[in-house]
C-alpha cells in the first residue's frame with residue numbers, strides 16, 4: 283500500500299486510505315471544536331506539554347532496568363535486526379521510551395514506536411459486514427511493533443457524544459490506565475474521519491495483537507499495537523476491543539472473528 287508521503291519529526295510514512303474522504307494522520311491530534319470547555323483546555327494543555335523525564339545513560343543501550351525508562355525492548359531471537367517487547371520489562375502495561383531529553387543516543391534500544399509503523403502492511407476488503415481489515419505481507423515476530431492507533435484525541439464528553447451516534451462502523455477507543463494509587467486515567471482516540479493505518483485493525487476474541495500505552499515526550503499516551511505472537515504472511519492483524527477493561531459489556535453487533543472462543547458480539551467502548 284503506498285500513497286502520498288507524509289512526514290513527522292522522526293519518520294516518513296507511505297500508507298494511505300482507500301477512501302479519499304478520510305484524512306491520513308500519522309500521529310494523534312486534538313479534535314477541533316468551537317466550544318472551549320475546561321476539559322478541552324486541559325486536553326490541549328496536556329497535548330502541548332513535555333514529559334521531560336530523562337535518562338542519563340551515556341551509551342546507546344538503554345535496554346536494561348538500570349535505564350530510567352529502559353528494559354522495554356530487546357532484540358528478537360528470531361529476527362535479530364528487530365526490537366520486540368521485553369517480556370520481563372518493569373511495567374507490563376505502560377512503556378516510556380527515551381526522548382530528545384535523554385542523554386542516550388538517538389538509536390538507543392528504548393526507542394521504537396517513535397519511528398513509526400512497520401512496512402509491508404496492507405488494507406484488504408472482506409466484502410462483508412466486517413468491511414476492511416489490516417494484513418501483513420511479511421512474517422512478524424512476537425512482541426514486534428505494528429503501528430500506532432492514531433486519530434483525533436477527544437475529551438470524555440465528546441467521546442460519549444460520538445459513541446452515541448449511529449455509525450455503521452465505530453472507531454473510537456478508550457484506553458484505561460490505572461495508576462499505582464488506584465486513579466483511572468483515560469485517553470480517547472477516534473480515527474473515524476482522521477486517522478492512520480491502525481484504524482483498519484478488526485476485533486478478534488483470539489487476537490494476534492494487543493494495545494499498550496506508550497509515552498515518549500508527552501503525558502498523553504500513544505496507543506501502540508504490538509504482536510502478541512509470531513504472525514505469518516497474509517494473516518489478518520487483530521486485537522481484542524474489550525481487552526483494556528475489567529468490565530467488558532457487549533453490543534448488538536455480531537462478531538465475525540471466527541475464533542473458537544468467539545464471544546458472539548463485539549465489545550462496547552467502555553468509559
Ligand SMILES: C[S@@+](CC[C@H](N)C(=O)[O-])C[C@H]1O[C@@H](n2cnc3c(N)ncnc32)[C@H](O)[C@@H]1O
Nearest residue numbers: 412413414451452453482483484485537538539
Ligand atoms: C476500528 S474499525 C475496523 C476497520 C473496519 N473494518 C473498516 O472497514 O474500516 C471497527 C469496525 O469494524 C467492524 N468490525 C471489526 N471487527 C469485527 C468483527 N470481529 N466482526 C464484525 N465486524 C467487525 C465493526 O463494524 C466495527 O465497528
